[in-house]
């Protein structure tokens with residue numbers, strides 16, 4: 201989804217802090233006691249979402265997905281609520297949008313926020329062929345992947361309660377566009393509504409987390425605005441043997457939903473794959489399909505996030 205991105209070779213900001221670990225092998229020093237993350241089931245959820253069709257606000261697929269997501273979560277979480285809101289775009293389109301929130305544990309104490317967007321982009325504006333740019337993005341990676349991981353985590357939290365409160369936020373209108381004036385709408389709405397309510401202590405944003413050829417370098421705004429969260433995520437990824445896929449010696453800078461939270465004083469780190477397909481060729485194109493994503497990648501990211509949650513004592 202992101203509008204601006206650039207790859208930057210960076211100083212290994214957290215490598216020293218995280219210490220230990222191997223060069224990407226499989227030595228696991230410690231693993232929290234918790235259920236395993238089911239990457240195959242998460243992948244099935246990814247396929248289910250893509251089968252609804254594009255999840256563009258106002259489309260049948262958007263309506264179907266919302267009903268499906270709510271039904272799934274109501275069977276799993278302690279509290280589920282829909283937060284509908286409206287937005288008028290720069291071009292005058294009136295959008296009916298809905299954030300979906302599922303909570304585990306008490307809402308009044310400190311809680312961890314896990315978020316992702318569930319909508320998909322109306323037009324494949326990065327496609328190479330002109331005609332293709334009018335097509336919708338299928339959103340296997342950009343929309344369905346993060347949603348699938350959070351849903352599978354909800355099953356894990358239902359099976360074994362996480363230590364402390366956890367809130368899952370599925371944002372709508374993240375990828376509407378075409379410009380950033382009409383993007384990140386669900387995050388803006390959520391942050392704008394926090395007011396005097398007890399805000400989440402910190403958060404993790406998942407975006408484009410299903411690429412079959414994954415790489416999750418540290419995102420620079422996250423490092424600057426949520427450094428401790430970044431250290432925790434990338435340290436645990438290395439600890440679990442995923443250092444090769446969560447490199448600490450590279451970074452990229454991506455405008456994404458986490459900026460809304462960081463600006464509001466809530467540290468949120470973005471786990472995002474900036475390189476989807478050769479030269480990012482699948483991003484915002486009709487090629488964002490399940491065949492270019494994998495259960496293994498969903499497993500790895502789900503495993504890392506689960507470990508962050510269950511080590512959080």
Ligand SMILES: [Zn+2]
Pocket residue numbers: 201202321342375484
């Ligand atoms: Zn997108």
